[in-house]
Amino acid sequence: MAQKFQTLPGFRDFYPADCAARNYVFETWRRVARRYGFVEYEGPILEPTDLYRKKSGNEIVNQLFCFEDKGERDVSLRPELTPTLARMAASRQRDFKKPLRWFSIGQFFRYEKHQKGRGREFYQFNCDILGEDSVLADAELMALAIDLMLELDFSSEDFKIRISDRQAWVSYAMDQGVPEESLTDFLQTVDKMERTPPEKTDEKLQEIGLSLAGIEAFIKSGAEASEPLREVLANLEARGLGDFVEVDLGIVRGLAYYTGPVFEIFDIGKGMRAVAGGGRYDQLIGLIGGVEMPACGFAMGDMVITDLVKETEKPAALLEAAITTEQSVDLYVVEADSSKKAATAQVVQLLRSGGFSVQYAFADMKVGKQFQTAEQSGATHAVVIGSEFPQVGIKDLSDRSEKTVSLEALLEAVK
């Protein structure tokens, strides 16, 4: 008896229908990114662990799949892409015209409790603009993120993009006399406000000379608090995307390295899950790569978005259609006369060289069974090879109509 093997907890098998769903999401990411003039890149899945120690938060470092390789290097499966991007961009920055518009689709790994919408591996779309100070680059990324959602057939009733400005918070804190060494603590307190009892937040704020009431008033001031946010808003409105945007200064984002506008896409009404998020990080590339380069970017994982697509009527219908198409062939060749093996091989090759996807039975099979298989294959037509070859039959599998054509006319006839 063979041993029963299973996938590791938190890791996924992609059977054909799952893989078609994955490919549909990937292709949507790729298509929209290219429409925005972004080019694709990819880094290694395994990196020196030090690359993450420097910049990724403690939480991420504690979740690393890290080990010592056979050459005694301390290595990790990558938990995120930004450090790799910083390394790559810095080391060859002279070779590229700025700004760089780069995107990537790849797999990432974090050893954490796996649950719905979170595994130990996941795919992520990363999209960054490097070497550009203008806040219009931030707006470009937000527009791209919105267009990803629209391309998946979500509407303004399904999601919102909440935008904020980390720099506005820093200015506010400075104005209020918060000492610089308390800034990180302060931002984390704001980041956790929604999930923390108000009296606890207030207590923490009072320690650095602030109050909950003051913070709440600042949040209410919205875009008034930030010139960059006003520019971003105007730009998104000019694109006709204003309906999707909500200024919410309560968004700070956990990662320490953001320095300007930040944003998150949330679903509406289906759990308010975060679907994508990002922001400006002007100091990180200098920190990791030793080359100063302003930057902004965002990421979208595959798990939450795919769940959300499946749970939402119109996006789900598009996905289903894509899954069916990816698993269907154009034509099925039926061998009605088993002495015509060479003819079958010849016709199959001819049809494929014409660009059609084609299946046929390898082993001898009753003709009725072959037609049944043809219908299951998703083919619209069967091409029938019989004793009258080189005349061949073409059967429309939806209305069952048939016609006969010569081998020379076949490719033209099935087009």
Next chain:
Amino acid sequence: MAQKFQTLPGFRDFYPADCAARNYVFETWRRVARRYGFVEYEGPILEPTDLYRKKSGNEIVNQLFCFEDKGERDVSLRPELTPTLARMAASRQRDFKKPLRWFSIGQFFRYEKHQKGRGREFYQFNCDILGEDSVLADAELMALAIDLMLELDFSSEDFKIRISDRQAWVSYAMDQGVPEESLTDFLQTVDKMERTPPEKTDEKLQEIGLSLAGIEAFIKSGAEASEPLREVLANLEARGLGDFVEVDLGIVRGLAYYTGPVFEIFDIGKGMRAVAGGGRYDQLIGLIGGVEMPACGFAMGDMVITDLVKETEKPAALLEAAITTEQSVDLYVVEADSSKKAATAQVVQLLRSGGFSVQYAFADMKVGKQFQTAEQSGATHAVVIGSEFPQVGIKDLSDRSEKTVSLEALLEAVK
């Protein structure tokens, strides 16, 4: 001063041009596989190490990137896909109509000395037919492998597919009275013949009652030695692919699990490197998954084929064109009047919603510089926003001709 990070030895960064080359190879694999009616799947990159201990040869097990995860599991980065495929197919075999025609494109890891054409990570195309006894399935895979090469624009002067039959060797050995327990040794001796001094091979053969002369005569007998090979040959000839095929019984293939026809694609004249290889393995799925299922398959790695494409004139030209296309946009929007930021945003969005890929400058930039950037972007036309908006200019970047259209007519005009 920031620490200088580098990729681990044997791991690759894919900068945009590298990534475009990778994508070109992936898309070619995917397009041809779909034309053959194959569907895509994918397994986890990390698997329990035991999955490989059972079946992969010792050489592969010694090259594993293996470690203990935070849950004290003995895990490995996958060195090959076939054990995962066997596990997946066996565990859900009732859900799929046989034969399964499955392909996959993914990354694999082996800790070995890295050199040209061999890294510690590589991508591999895997293509398998499961649940089919007929040798026409083997022929289908060989035809698919040949068509991959043709799709990349290789000709019969660039490569050959050498086919052999492991079972023919087993029958020969049985006929000669070789004891069953010596079979594996015998096959390995034949596999290594080309790289071993003849007298040493002869010595080994004599130990089991055979001779080099006898073996050489058997190899010369070619397709005469194997009914399946004759069927395969007839099928490939009927497809018009006979020119690419060479029967060479000297091919045995190293892996222990092959049970029938085996094949390898070699380049001709550029180092005779193996580009792809595979064969029938009727017992492996039972061994790993506990379900008997005949199977055949092959794999092609990305490194040798990409090197070969780059070294061969016509394939290299196709690749270069694909790299250029992937990194070019359709249109570049020039903002000739910096007070027209909203107009620019609106036009950019309009063009993208029409399916065009569009770039523009985020920061204010002199008009001449914008046109220069437009030309570098690969765009065929620039769309010019000036004081006469909502009239917009369209400039053909190759012949420098210009026209003016209304905003409403723009999409139609740039098609």
